[in-house]
Amino acid sequence: MRMLDGREILLGVSGSIAAYKAAELARLLIKKGANVQVVMTRSACEFITPLTFFSLTGRQAYSELFSGGEEVATAHISLARQADLTIVAPATARTLSRIATGSAEDLLSTAIIAAHGPVILAPAMNPQMYQHPGVQNNLRTLQSWPQYHIAPPGSGEMACGEFGLGRLAEPADLVAFCESVLRGDVQDLVGHRILVTAGPTLEDIDPVRYITNRSTGKMGFAIAEAAAKRGADVTLITSVHTLPIPAGCRPLFVRSAADMAEAVHAHVEDASMLIMSAAVADYKPKEVADKKMKKSDDALSIPLARTLDILASLTPSRHRVTVGFAAETHDVVSYAQGKLSRKKVDMIVANDVSKAGSGFGTETNEAIFVRPDKEPEHLPLLSKKQVAYDLLDRAKEIFALHKEART
CATH class of the missing domain: 3.40.50.1950 (Flavin prenyltransferase-like)
Incomplete structure (x- = not known):
């Protein structure tokens, strides 16, 4: 109908x-x-x-x-x-x-x-x-x-x-x-301002080439869409131009890790939830050539530098729920717990991208919610839209706990 x-x-x-x-x-x-x-x-x-x-x-x-x-x-x-x-x-x-x-x-x-x-x-x-x-x-x-x-x-x-x-x-x-x-979508996130990052970043080598990863942004877009349907004021920071912007979401298009960091820092203070689902590049070329680099018979070496760790650069706040992501291929829970501790966030959403149906570009995901105060929560293989709803339920729960702790 x-x-x-x-x-x-x-x-x-x-x-x-x-x-x-x-x-x-x-x-x-x-x-x-x-x-x-x-x-x-x-x-x-x-x-x-x-x-x-x-x-x-x-x-x-x-x-x-x-x-x-x-x-x-x-x-x-x-x-x-x-x-x-x-x-x-x-x-x-x-x-x-x-x-x-x-x-x-x-x-x-x-x-x-x-x-x-x-x-x-x-x-x-x-x-x-x-x-x-x-x-x-x-x-x-x-x-x-x-x-x-x-x-x-x-x-x-x-x-x-x-x-x-x-x-x-x-x-x-x-x-x-x-x-x-x-x-009649449940409007239980009315009053929340949610900042979502999605997709890869693109780190330029020269005007033609860049370093990126296999992220498509589908998970982040699903989160933004679910949050908007539940009444939140949603800002979606992304490099992805191939997916339709979900209804009710405000897009901010970026390219590099530095661009994304700038956008996050500019908007995070007003956010009650930050969900960093973007696959931000860990490295970038130390220098960007202003002209296309020509190929030769010699091997090419491109010196790399670390990009800013956006989550680690943020000041923790009990007025905000911060969720990070960890795409791994082995020891998933262990790496996610380490990331949770280092970056002082409220939850890490981890997944094994080597598993069928749980990698980049799929419509499904097999997520693990890792929190400092609970045992890891293993979700079965679900649609990314359902994972998004479950994630927002947990974020809402954490926000309520923060609010209770402040009173």
Whole structure:
């Protein structure tokens, strides 16, 4: 059964240059079988016309609270209450403020406050606006209410030319987010900010060649996807461009171990969980040639230098759960226990990559959870998605223990 088939979706559109993406979102929702009713703010009509949405949905797009008299306004509220799901995309700072404070100043905010079903808010605004304490406080307030779900914005170049966090999530990702909410995925990680690293790093030799490893990032992407489905605010740091970014995750693309270290250090202080599933290179060329190195009959020797050990470089914190990974071929538990002790992390997820179904590039994994206070927990061969859920369960348990120890 298609999750959106026959569902009544109320699509709210507020005044942002990103409003044009709402048209694509409406089209994709309808393609999935949903019935879409659009409600717009006055300022949204300056960016995209109600006629555009009528053409896509076959329904009038409403924008005025009293456009057709009190009876019509009441019908609009009735429609909001009957919606299986409401999504506001884009949601501007002003719209978020109105909803967070219960201020029903226009048709859109009135409809949202009257909605009985789940409400998804997809912020879109300038990076400085998004990081403003007032906006962040409103987001935290809204996310603390079970009815509301925040679809995290992306990072990149904005219409104003600035770079940063605040881009409206892509329409396809918002559709997947809608499906997740309607499916009733347990939202037990709401309020957590989870930093996930995934995939290999690439250490340049020259402009053509580089040193890397066999990691594909599938395990890390599965963790990021599971965390987002469970309500966490997820930042995914990766070098992988061949896998789709999971819905609700904010990607940060890096290349080298140094790039990844910089990204982790820049975001870890705000994280309640750090899950380092990336296969970070242990070594890099001491020098990178600025031109392609030509082959010759002589043997080639490339001096290597150690890369920064990212986990070891972090200051341990009882306010954060830190999980490392160990891909081994023998003495798996012993090496994982050594890594756990040296790097002072809360858990190591170890696996024997020489085993069938447990190596790089597979859809499955046979993981061992190694913790300082417990016997190693051996999981059977499971899908990486299931391993991700089990890992997050353990991380959530450790976080609760940390919190209890602090009180």
